[in-house]
Amino acid sequence: MPRFAANLSMMYTEVDFLDRFAAASADGFEGVEYLFPYAHEPAELRSRLDDHGLRQVLFNAPPGAWESGERGIAALPGREAELRSGIERALEYAAALGCGQVHVMAGLLPPDATTAERAAHRATYLTNLAWAAEQAAATEVDLLIEPINGRDMPGYFLHRQAEAHAIVQEVGAPNLKVQLDLYHCQIVEGDLTTTLRRDLPTGRVGHLQIAGVPDRHEPDQGELDVRHLFDVVDDLGFDGWIGCEYNPRAGTSEGLGWLKNYRGERA
Template sequence: MLRFAANLGFLYQDAPFLDRFQSAARDGFAAVECLFPYDVPAAELRARADEAGVKVVLINAPPGDWSAGERGLASLAGRDDEFRDSIERGLDYACHVGSPRLHVLAGVLPAGASRDAAIARYEAALCWAAEQGARAGVTLMIEPINPYDMPGYLLQRQEEAHAIVERIGSAHLRVQMDLYHCARVEGDVVAQVRRWLPTGRVAHCQIAGVPGRHEPDEGSLDWRSVLGAIDEISAATGWEGWIGCEYRPRRGDVACGTSDGLVWMRGLTSKD
């Protein structure tokens, strides 16, 4: 069965952040995901989620100085202490809000830097982080991100992410397969889903239309076939991940803009 989570950083922009939990619940979402919720006390966020009757299924670890262009610390030279602090903070927050997954951003490769050296640092950092995740009972996620939306991001392809997860070999490190980013970089998303989802290394998916990153039914993504493939593989393998709706509603932040745009999803799901 397909299970969708509302990304509260992207959807319901007409409402204050903490009110978006109820908005998602009213639209039939059983789960939500958040980008960087750290300005909100974990207890308050958990209370809002519980009140709305939704699960928090994914948050991002602190990414460094986002306003300065940082997109994660894991691969950056000389930032080990800050990276470890970010993971400890992210895991603590995830545990308090009940999120079983924590996305760890890789970072942007500095101009002129060695990519091989950055990958080596990244893997070493992930090895340590996965150990902390195991102790906390939280699965860490790594996500290939396309270079159009995030120029210079270290991790861009599914194959590379899966190879890293395989090499590290931790049950608490998995791949976050964003179908939008996958389409922008690697093309045939149905083929990619059929290749990677049965491996057991994908623990979470996300979806958006291509190339505008609006609702999945706008643009070139063959969303019906993609979701059909996920549903088929889930039935065959027992995959129980969520599909995060991480897109910008085409109607923007107008009242009911997100809800009106969910016509693509209605009829596909039942609340868990």
Template structure:
């Protein structure tokens, strides 16, 4: 059975952040993810999870200066010490929240980056991921990497599935896994079912959204029931993160989820 997790950075934004946990549980979710937990004490987040009966399934490492446009530190040369500190902080939160996996955003390339610059970013990325994966392994966590499309995030270092798979192989740590966002893959490459099949053994988490507007997954060019069916056939037993921007009120757009296990409470 497909297990859906609400991304609280995008869903239930009608509510203050700590109130979104209860809203997600009332809508039928049993797991949650979000971009970053660091604006709140981990104990406050743990309380919200416990009171709502939810499982924390994923969040990202600190991304650098998000408000100024940074989108991760993992591939940025000269920022290695900051990246290592971000690993420590993320794993501290993961321990308190019982979260089994964290995602290290790759970061942005400089404008008009040449081959030499890309090579330096690649070497930095591999070294940083190896460090982070080994630290995560010490506390029983997985580290994820995610190709993100360059339409939504121009200049993002990791944007292709083959690039991600090559990085996993080069780093060589068994707890380094692929965060496979079907929305990003469709925008960049398409051929979603074949990508799922080829990369299945590396996938640690899946995310969804409608394409191209990133609204509900029952709107747009991707037929998610077929993808869910293939995931089940392949034996996927992980979470599927609902990382989309609702067209209107979140709960009003969740009808699609009733066919996939969402059982909203009566209000």
């Protein structure tokens, strides 16, 4: 059966961040993910994980000036030194937290970017990812890249699954993989069952995420048949995690009926 991780940046916001580990554990989660760990010392986070029997599944490398609207820097020419420093910091946290995956965000392109400018961004992205993957390999960490829909994040460099897989193949590092968020994928291109059956067997997908479409609430709210999708993932033998990256409609725990029902059906 698929393994589910609570996204503590979006779930359990009823309590302070450090208290969300206990809340997730109490609801039966065994793994957690979140956007960024850097506001807290690694030892503090590790203590929360250990105290509640949780695994750190994923977090993001530093994304640039997030509060000012930046969404990653890996594809931004001229930011290479900052990218390298951020990767080094992320890998320090990954080692301390026992986390085997780090998402590296690409960044935003200007809406009027020319073909030549887009090519320059892509070249920068490939170079940065190759360097970062080499550093991460030394610590047995996988780096992930994620296509993100342009409605939620206008201008993001990477939108489609095929683009992400092409980049992974071009870089050629075995520890560079795709983060397949079924919410983003449904909005951009749909055809999720075919996408899963096509891409999971390649071994290039390191992590899955889920949310309801179109409102990003519980995954059983909206147009996705999540029971079917979970069964497809299970049938394909995917041994990674599914991150629950959604905004609960009301209380987080109160909205977990979809997960309890699925687990009960598969028990």
